[in-house]
Amino acid sequence: MIDLHCHILPSIDDGAKNTDISLAMLREQREQGVQAIMFTPHFNFSRIDVEGFVEVRQKSYEKLMAVSEVAELGMKFKLGCEVYFSTKLNETDLDPLCFEGTNYILIEFPTDQRPYGLRHTIVDILNRGYQPILAHVERYPYFTEDPTQLFDFVEQGCVAQINAGAILEGDKAALRYIKWGMAQLICTDAHNMKNRAPNLEEAFRYVKKKYGEDYVDWFEKNAIDVYKGKYVDEPELKKPKKILGFWL
């Protein structure tokens, strides 16, 4: 298994506060069968510029790699980030924000309202040859209220990610996106060892029980493809239809 969204790097965002917590999270990931990790600390244009962020992230990464027990885990790591949506993405060199060695860029959105310029910015990113990964898509009410909006993004080449925790909580939006083929990645978005701990194994167990082994294989393969910078297989999408006020 590969986790492509987690906040394990130490003292860089609201994730792991120090290397002890980072190490505990990595150990837990390893125990659950995770072999490779994309580190994705938060990046927000309103707090720091890209250059400054890359520098801080590198320092945090080096601090973690200096912990001798980390190497003993035998895991693979790459650097990425989780970008908070901004129309500034249109005028920014996205390479330093992409998952290392790939054209994938993980983007999260405000949860209160649909941000200005969402479609324009995402389409522009796609046109520039990058592949946006839309973080925890189950969280946005404007997608839940009209899932065809997310459908259109996925159809155009975006990759939709859902959180393992949402699946385990039985989040209706997350489960419907799986049903419609609109979710291609499951990641932990782990922040700590308490309320947002690594939980990929449990989520995949749930998916296997509810949807079957093929779904687990599909999610695992997609994560490997993204980690390697390959295209993920095109999903078999079912366009949501509104019938008698319900999205089916």
Ligand SMILES: [Fe+2]
């Ligand atoms: Fe996150």
